[in-house]
Amino acid sequence: MTIRLAVNGQDHAFDLPPQTSLLEVLRNDLGLNGPKYGCGYGECGACSVLVDGQAARACVMTLGAVAGRQVTTLEGLGTPEAPHPVQRAFIEEEGAQCGYCLNGMIVTVTALLRDTPAPDRATLARALRHNLCRCGTHLEILRAAERAVT
Numbered sequence: 796m797t798i799r800l801a802v803n804g805q806d807h808a809f810d811l812p813p814q815t816s817l818l819e820v821l822r823n824d825l826g827l828n829g830p831k832y833g834c835g836y837g838e839c840g841a842c843s844v845l846v847d848g849q850a851a852r853a854c855v856m857t858l859g860a861v862a863g864r865q866v867t868t869l870e871g872l873g874t875p876e877a878p879h880p881v882q883r884a885f886i887e888e889e890g891a892q893c894g895y896c897l898n899g900m901i902v903t904v905t906a907l908l909r910d911t912p913a914p915d916r917a918t919l920a921r922a923l924r925h926n927l928c929r930c931g932t933h934l935e936i937l938r939a940a941e942r943a944v945t
């Protein structure tokens with residue numbers, strides 16, 4: 796069965812079982828390593844992507860579930876030369892230590908700003924509460940998220 800979807804604006808067709816993990820397809824078949832494999836259970840947020848503009852956890856999303864939809868990964872937000880405003884805010888605030896969680900933080904803030912253009916600090920913290928950072932740099936991450944708003 797061929798499953799078609801768009802990833803970062805490009806159409807793709809996969810002859811894979813529909814239950815194949817979206818994260819596996821993105822990383823292994825398309826070489827998009829922005830989304831990270833953290834827990835594999837939908838708990839940490841490292842694998843976050845946008846599906847039709849909404850944040851989603853690619854590790855627990857199947858290929859079949861995104862058939863015909865638009866998937867955007869960290870790579871699709873901006874480029875090193877022209878980063879997305881949220882990416883730029885995280886760079887400028889150095890909102891990371893090891894950086895493993897950053898994909899999820901940036902994707903989550905991007906999705907939030909799409910629907911809530913001027914969230915306050917409490918709203919940002921609430922949106923990021925299920926994105927885990929093992930280095931404990933939550934305050935820097937929150938500062939970067941606030942910078943993305945301004």
Ligand code: FES
Nearest residue numbers: 833834837840854
């Ligand atoms: Fe997907 Fe942790 S790897 S939520």
